[in-house]
Amino acid sequence: MPAKKKIKDLKFEEALSKLENNVKLLESGSLSLEEALEVFKEGVELSQVCHDKLNTVQQEVQKVIVTSEQNYKYVPFGEVEE
Amino acid sequence: MVDNIYTVSDVNRIIKQMIENRAEFFNIQLRGEVSNFRKYASGHCYFTLKDKNSVIKAVMFRGRAAELKFLPKDGDQVLAIGRIGVYERDGIYQLYVDIMIASGAGDLMVAYEKLKQKLEQEGLFLPARKREIPTQPQKIGIITSQSGAAIHDIITVSKRRSPGVKLVFFPVKVQGEDAGGEIVKAINFMNEHKLADVLIVGRGGGSIEDLWAFNEENVVRAIAYSKIPVVTAIGHETDFTLADFAADRRAATPSQAAEIVVPDVREFLRHLEQLNQRNIHAVKAVIERNESKIIEFSNALVFKEPDRWLADKKIAVDNCLNRIFLSINSIKQEYEHKYALLVTRLDAASPLNIMSRGYSIARKADGTIIKTINAVNVGESIETVTTDGVILSAVTDVKRR
Numbered sequence: 480m481p482a483k484k485k486i487k488d489l490k491f492e493e494a495l496s497k498l499e500n501n502v503k504l505l506e507s508g509s510l511s512l513e514e515a516l517e518v519f520k521e522g523v524e525l526s527q528v529c530h531d532k533l534n535t536v537q538q539e540v541q542k543v544i545v546t547s548e549q550n551y552k553y554v555p556f557g558e559v560e561e
Numbered sequence: 562m563v564d565n566i567y568t569v570s571d572v573n574r575i576i577k578q579m580i581e582n583r584a585e586f587f588n589i590q591l592r593g594e595v596s597n598f599r600k601y602a603s604g605h606c607y608f609t610l611k612d613k614n615s616v617i618k619a620v621m622f623r624g625r626a627a628e629l630k631f632l633p634k635d636g637d638q639v640l641a642i643g644r645i646g647v648y649e650r651d652g653i654y655q656l657y658v659d660i661m662i663a664s665g666a667g668d669l670m671v672a673y674e675k676l677k678q679k680l681e682q683e684g685l686f687l688p689a690r691k692r693e694i695p696t697q698p699q700k701i702g703i704i705t706s707q708s709g710a711a712i713h714d715i716i717t718v719s720k721r722r723s724p725g726v727k728l729v730f731f732p733v734k735v736q737g738e739d740a741g742g743e744i745v746k747a748i749n750f751m752n753e754h755k756l757a758d759v760l761i762v763g764r765g766g767g768s769i770e771d772l773w774a775f776n777e778e779n780v781v782r783a784i785a786y787s788k789i790p791v792v793t794a795i796g797h798e799t800d801f802t803l804a805d806f807a808a809d810r811r812a813a814t815p816s817q818a819a820e821i822v823v824p825d826v827r828e829f830l831r832h833l834e835q836l837n838q839r840n841i842h843a844v845k846a847v848i849e850r851n852e853s854k855i856i857e858f859s860n861a862l863v864f865k866e867p868d869r870w871l872a873d874k875k876i877a878v879d880n881c882l883n884r885i886f887l888s889i890n891s892i893k894q895e896y897e898h899k900y901a902l903l904v905t906r907l908d909a910a911s912p913l914n915i916m917s918r919g920y921s922i923a924r925k926a927d928g929t930i931i932k933t934i935n936a937v938n939v940g941e942s943i944e945t946v947t948t949d950g951v952i953l954s955a956v957t958d959v960k961r962r
Contacts, residue, residue, distance in 0.1 A: 492697050495833070498833075498840075501840070502840050505843035505847065506843045506846075512847060515847035518844075519843070522837075522840040523840065526840070540730060541730065542730045543730065543731045543732075543756065545750065551756075553729075
């Protein structure tokens with residue numbers, strides 16, 4: 480089996496598509512009871528990871544300031560207050 | 562002269578060549594009033610253009626007519642751009658119209674239509690050129706003015722849809738002489754430094770003059786050539802700027818652009834919830850499907866008659882132990898045999914065994930075995946060891962052999 484990334488280290492898209500695959504696999508009915516429980520458990524973890532990733536990140540607005548021909552820097556853009 | 566009789570077709574062909582070879586007729590702009598305007602079911606439009614003294618027939622074929630911004634009616638003053646050609650069958654010359662705009666729209670519109678035609682012919686607006694807008698962008702580039710409502714609208718919508726998305730804002734002028742150049746620079750800079758996965762380029766509406774930067778050729782080209790997909794948001798519901806045609810997607814407003822570009826977290830949450838439900842449902846189904854097996858299992862002997870099951874197991878264990886003992890015994894015997902053989906061989910090599918055949922060992926008082934006459938002096942006490950004891954004696958003489 481290839482080296483698997485830890486579930487927590489997956490990107491959102493990776494975790495979501497893995498979750499989709501798990502559910503499809505489970506729904507196909509081809510798994511034994513033990514396998515099914517394993518896949519289900521992983522699915523729950525994946526869903527938690529996705530959920531966390533959607534909720535914890537903070538909005539970020541950076542303004543690009545060109546400092547010379549080829550250089551630039553970011554400064555926070557303070558427009559976010561409503 | 563009989564020789565000089567032409568056919569009608571000959572004459573019309575000659576006239577056609579004469580007219581259509583005139584360079585100023587290839588691409589001509591005509592101002593006039595529309596009359597007898599008819600649009601056929603085929604989509605082609607036939608009409609005449611006239612001024613105070615004169616009329617000319619005109620035709621606008623379906624493909625061109627589809628791009629008309631208005632439905633011309635008799636009496637309209639228009640500017641028509643096209644070529645003069647001859648329709649040989651009917652022996653008429655006419656204006657083949659490519660572009661027609663309401664007169665008074667001004668020079669800007671003429672420039673717009675001309676540039677549009679040119680870029681279109683280059684293929685800059687072809688659907689095949691359009692890049693896909695990424696569904697999960699990490700960084701969204703925004704090229705617009707720092708002071709307008711556009712940036713505010715985009716931030717507000719983005720925040721509502723996806724609190725985690727990163728917005729990279731590149732402020733530029735969006736009107737005035739420098740606007741076009743700044744927009745081009747911003748698009749190129751963001752491409753060069755890969756600052757975003759998708760770009761929103763726009764402003765919050767305005768008059769056609771206000772929007773003009775988005776009709777400039779260098780801006781249109783920068784958008785068409787951008788490696789990062791571009792969504793334009795020029796803030797106008799009805800009018801398309803040329804930038805809109807070159808963009809991969811056109812949004813009517815900056816808010817709509819953000820809606821196109823920023824994935825909606827709430828949708829994902831709903832999707833996630835559905836997946837969770839399906840996950841639970843599916844595992845339940847697997848468990849139910851396996852229920853019969855579980856029942857079968859609980860009917861097994863171990864649960865029904867544990868004593869009998871245990872008795873069976875005991876017999877099996879005994880059998881097993883017996884076999885183990887048997888094999889241990891045979892191993893043991895094998896080693897005993899090997900041991901006896903070794904002892905016999907050891908015996909044969911023992912010095913005691915040699916002495917029993919009549920040899921003895923002479924040694925000095927300190928135990929050193931005497932192997933040569935040089936080892937002893939006359940008068941010294943030595944010992945002779947036999948199988949049954951030790952003889953003490955003194956050296957009286959030494960004879961060399």
